[in-house]
Amino acid sequence: MDAKGINDKLAARFGEKVTGAGLEAASPFAVVAAESLLEAAAFLKDDPELAFDNLMCLSAVDYPKETPPRFEVVYHLLSYKHGHTFAIKVHIPREEPRVASVEGLWGVANWHEREAFDMFGIAFVGNSDLRRILLPDDWAGHPLRKDWQDPDFYNGMHVKPTPQMAERAMGGEKIGVGPFDFTPPNAHMEP
Amino acid sequence: MSSETSAMGGVGGLSSPPTSKSGGGFTPTPRYDSGSADWHADALDVDEMVLNMGPQHPSTHGVLRIELKTDGEVVKAARPHIGYLHRCFEKHAENVDYPGVIPYTDRMDYVASMGNSLGYALAVEKLLGIETSPYVQTIRVIFAELQRIASHCVAVGTYGMDIGAFTPFLHLLRDREKILDLFEWTCGARLLYNYNWVGGLSHDLPDGFVKACRQFLREYDAITVPELMDLLISNKIFIKRTAEVGVCPVDLAISYDLTGPNLRGSGLPRDLRKDHPYCGYERFAFDVPVGKGQYGPVGSCFDRNWVRAVEMAESSKIIHQALDALEKMEKADVHEKVPKRVKPAKGEVYGRSEAPRGQLGYYIVADGTAVNPYRVKVKSPCFTAMSIFHVLAKGMYIADIIALIGSLDVVLGEIDR
Numbered sequence: 001m002d003a004k005g006i007n008d009k010l011a012a013r014f015g016e017k018v019t020g021a022g023l024e025a026a027s028p029f030a031v032v033a034a035e036s037l038l039e040a041a042a043f044l045k046d047d048p049e050l051a052f053d054n055l056m057c058l059s060a061v062d063y064p065k066e067t068p069p070r071f072e073v074v075y076h077l078l079s080y081k082h083g084h085t086f087a088i089k090v091h092i093p094r095e096e097p098r099v100a101s102v103e104g105l106w107g108v109a110n111w112h113e114r115e116a117f118d119m120f121g122i123a124f125v126g127n128s129d130l131r132r133i134l135l136p137d138d139w140a141g142h143p144l145r146k147d148w149q150d151p152d153f154y155n156g157m158h159v160k161p162t163p164q165m166a167e168r169a170m171g172g173e174k175i176g177v178g179p180f181d182f183t184p185p186n187a188h189m190e191p
Numbered sequence: 192m193s194s195e196t197s198a199m200g201g202v203g204g205l206s207s208p209p210t211s212k213s214g215g216g217f218t219p220t221p222r223y224d225s226g227s228a229d230w231h232a233d234a235l236d237v238d239e240m241v242l243n244m245g246p247q248h249p250s251t252h253g254v255l256r257i258e259l260k261t262d263g264e265v266v267k268a269a270r271p272h273i274g275y276l277h278r279c280f281e282k283h284a285e286n287v288d289y290p291g292v293i294p295y296t297d298r299m300d301y302v303a304s305m306g307n308s309l310g311y312a313l314a315v316e317k318l319l320g321i322e323t324s325p326y327v328q329t330i331r332v333i334f335a336e337l338q339r340i341a342s343h344c345v346a347v348g349t350y351g352m353d354i355g356a357f358t359p360f361l362h363l364l365r366d367r368e369k370i371l372d373l374f375e376w377t378c379g380a381r382l383l384y385n386y387n388w389v390g391g392l393s394h395d396l397p398d399g400f401v402k403a404c405r406q407f408l409r410e411y412d413a414i415t416v417p418e419l420m421d422l423l424i425s426n427k428i429f430i431k432r433t434a435e436v437g438v439c440p441v442d443l444a445i446s447y448d449l450t451g452p453n454l455r456g457s458g459l460p461r462d463l464r465k466d467h468p469y470c471g472y473e474r475f476a477f478d479v480p481v482g483k484g485q486y487g488p489v490g491s492c493f494d495r496n497w498v499r500a501v502e503m504a505e506s507s508k509i510i511h512q513a514l515d516a517l518e519k520m521e522k523a524d525v526h527e528k529v530p531k532r533v534k535p536a537k538g539e540v541y542g543r544s545e546a547p548r549g550q551l552g553y554y555i556v557a558d559g560t561a562v563n564p565y566r567v568k569v570k571s572p573c574f575t576a577m578s579i580f581h582v583l584a585k586g587m588y589i590a591d592i593i594a595l596i597g598s599l600d601v602v603l604g605e606i607d608r
Binding site: 025026027053055056057059061062074076080083085087106107108111119132133134136143144 | 273539
């Protein structure tokens with residue numbers, strides 16, 4: 001089934017809960033209201049004509065400049081039975097990021113959701129093991145948010161350049177790598 | 192050692208964090224988050240013990256730490272801890288331009304760098320709408336398949352070593368070395384190539400490459416493949432050690448997104464090179480091996496490794512055909528389609544390719560204004576393969592855990608990124 005057919009089927013079942021679509025995109029998607037995510041995901045998985053039995057990828061994207069500021073959680077789905085792919089997105093408010101977990105439908109979602117929680121701080125309600133996965137357990141903050149600032153200290157250790165080093169770097173000298181490197185300001189988030 | 196003290200070691204033991212005099216934004220948080228309470232020392236039965244495996248254990252193929260809740264020799268529950276090799280790939284990718292991401296992709300799965308950069312280049316090309324020439328595509332296929340052979344050499348070789356067969360490892364590394372020589376001759380690097388560029392390749396093939404590659408394949412087909420089958424795969428000890436261990440039924444494999452040889456080992460003939468061909472794979476004839484369960488249930492550790500071994504022969508078939516096709520082609524400029532400045536219009540793409548370890552996916556979002564990606568997310572096949580580990584490990588013997596980790600063929604660089 002092509003992307004338009006899948007989107008039509010989804011829209012026919014959920015009506016105005018399907019709030020948008022990008023069928024001309026290189027990887028077509030539909031936007032689903034966050035409160036209907038679980039139903040829509042279950043429908044996509046269980047409907048025999050759609051049969052999305054595989055969750056290829058679950059990712060989160062931060063859009064602080066949109067109105068209202070939001071996170072997007074993107075579910076890339078694949079049907080091994082029919083060979084077609086599709087993506088659904090949910091928009092969740094940036095102030096209170098929470099969305100239902102799809103772990104019950106696709107087992108792999110558990111770790112993907114833990115990663116999104118780790119990097120973006122999105123709470124996946126119903127995830128059985130929502131802990132940090134890649135970063136240390138005592139890490140503070142969520143680094144893939146666009147407004148992330150590198151910390152000055154980590155566990156009491158100074159991890160930013162000293163004023164002397166900063167001065168040399170401002171004079172054009174190349175100072176170190178890693179935490180002592182002056183990374184260019186994030187192009188997407190002007191101060 | 193009493194079971195309680197070692198259990199304390201497993202959970203972490205350190206209940207209060209070290210306090211720091213220099214504040215500087217340091218907010219004390221619990222050092223170890225033990226997650227569920229049933230792993231705590233107080234919650235264990237008298238016979239239970241929490242055993243730490245890794246992060247320096249040689250059979251974990253990198254820095255992987257696994258907590259095993261054991262009852263004697265039987266594993267009652269397992270909890271993998273990853274992240275020791277986290278190098279912030281996705282954060283880096285947001286701060287460099289599109290072609291600048293490619294060297295970082297090489298460093299994810301460092302055993303199969305060629306496949307990583309190919310997947311990324313294909314995804315960005317899809318975003319930009321670039322179609323590379325058949326000459327470039329054919330070279331990409333040759334290198335992707337050589338890399339697959341090299342990667343499976345390491346996978347099957349180290350797997351044999353994990354469960355006690357040392358010699359096949361040496362034989363396979365000998366052939367991998369020859370492939371690395373071919374790579375080094377072409378692009379100057381042995382492991383981290385930066386070879387597949389957006390829209391082309393960094394270097395054309397050197398003169399005489401086809402002949403040298405044919406020479407390698409002659410030896411490989413005649414010696415290595417039969418040798419591998421005789422020495423390792425049909426070895427009675429190997430079969431006994433693997434054939435009834437770590438059985439993964441196909442529906443579980445799909446639910447946990449196992450891909451590549453792991454999925455095919457479970458009996459589902461799904462290969463992206465056949466189902467959704469890219470780089471002109473549809474022009475080449477090859478078979479997709481599927482686990483048959485010759486010596487036990489389908490989807491065992493044996494099947495996954497048997498699939499890898501047979502795939503090594505199939506890759507050789509593809510390279511033979513690609514070399515033939517290349518000889519009939521006119522040489523083209525491999526930089527012809529490389530854009531001077533990569534700045535895609537606003538949009539997004541999910542590009543996937545069949546890397547040696549399974550389907551590698553890149554989700555790339557472009558905002559249309561910047562020369563760097565807005566977001567790059569990598570779906571790593573090893574990450575998803577590791578996420579099934581705790582399901583398969585339940586009820587196994589500790590010695591079989593070694594066999595299971597190796598058969599999933601994980602590379603921690605790609606899990607942690």
